[in-house]
Amino acid sequence: MGSKYGTIVMGPAGAGKTTFCSALIRHLRNNKRSCFYVNLDPAAEEFVYEPDLDIRDLISLEDVMEELHLGPNGGLIYCFEFLLENMDFLTEPLDDVTEEYLIIIDMPGQIELYTHVPIIPSLVKTLGRGSLNISMCAAYLLESTFIVDRAKFFAGTLSAMSAMLMMELPHVNILSKMDLVKGQVARKELKKFIEPDISLLQDAPESGLVYEYKDGVDNEDPRNADNVMSGDSFAKLNRAVGNLIDEFSLVSFLKLDAEDEDSIGTVLSYIDDATQFHEAQEPREPGDDLLMDADADADMG
Template identity: 85%
Template sequence: MGSKYGTIVMGPAGAGKTTFCSALIQHLRNNKRSCFYINLDPAAEDFAYEPDVDIKELISLEDVMEELHLGPNGGLIYCFEFLLENLDFITDPLENVTEEYLIIIDMPGQIELYTHVPIVPNLIKALTRGSLNVSMCAAYLLESNFIIDRAKFFSGTLSAMSAMLMMEIPHVNILSKMDLVKGQVARKELKRFIDPDTSLLQDAPESGLVYEYKEGVDNGENDKADSVVTGESFARLNRAVGQLIDDFSLVSFLKLDVQDEDSIGAVLSYIDDAIQFHEAQEPNEPMDDMNEPEMG
């Protein structure tokens, strides 16, 4: 039984997951590599490439919300619970996928699926064990605009770390949409975000940690206890988050610009290394070409 290889593309809404999947598929095609594209976002509509498996053919978020009177988040969790009860919808098509293929799974953006409910971990266990035995890597996208607000960046980094701990598979973290911050962040400064540097949180006021005083509202001045919304409390909270990330030393980021073929190729090389894709490919023996019969 041959191995199977895949990546599950995750991250918050707006991070560019589907755009990354499309760019990755195009890059694979340009390099004569095969891929198998799975859409697991029951609300997605537009695709540059038609998915080989689309969860909407099993269940759609719109139908769930209408029939069960659920909100978007509750409806999405219901869709995934339904998927787990009907796993053959995914597993059966994957049985015939060979080791030459890269399986690309496009996920929705609701962060709770990756951080504090076991739905996606259970899905990954079903794919990485048993007869399928897919060697899987998580690609977690975080929008590069987060680095403009450093507190927001560290919050996103903490979410990435939480997903890493929940998934228990090799993990590649990616700062997407790098073209949007060109010229806004110096290269030297950007390096501090690639390997998150907690000293970023000490750089006020640009860090976003300074509480803005406003007239006509309660600024917490009369509260003897330090209010949670004051600058110092907010700063301490973010320093604690930063220290937690620093203590684990798990999270670093790759830069991604989907308009740049080299950038996509670099990210793909990290994914291939994580799933050990190339180790399973048959090498060409030096004598193979010499032993081929001459064509008349």
């Protein structure tokens, strides 16, 4: 049996994961390509395209929080533990998905699920084994507005790297919502964020990331939060994070504007390369597209 192909869409809350999934589905449909949309966010509320498979039909975060008196994070972990105990809910529908499809899995925004606990890695390994044999690529979204706050950007980059190491999947990192920073960052400067450059920590003294010796500062009480966040300890911490990211050289970003078809197409091409989608596809004969359109019209009739 041939492999199936999928992408698992991750990232912090507000990064635009569901918007990206919707844009990806739209792009695939416009290019006459099949997709199977899976929602694994038990707290999701609205979708542009209704999921083909929705975890909320099995369990919802609202019900878990109400019945078990758990908070949002504990409730999410419970939901995924419950899913792992009832994997037939996920695996049986995916068994019928053929290799022509791209399986799109929309995930929650709690990054602890990808960086701290082994639940999602266990789920991904299950999907990659046996009859499913899904060749998976992780798409990790980070909101482009993070580049305005460089400490926040490097923290987000570190979380992306942590997810890469934890998930053990081919990985595509994406700076989403690029339309929000259009005209705010010079192209030359933007390149330093696309390929995270530790020199960013030295380029903006006003950010508080660069430590400069000032008489009397080092003698102030280190227990004072203001001193810690503006002094040598804070600067050293940020440099250590920057060096860690630089030494691993794992993280780089693609730019994404969900309203731009070319931008979506570029990201999709990287996902296809990571999953080796095109290598397994049958070559099409001239006129195949016309036959597909005729079949679709017949079905609608």
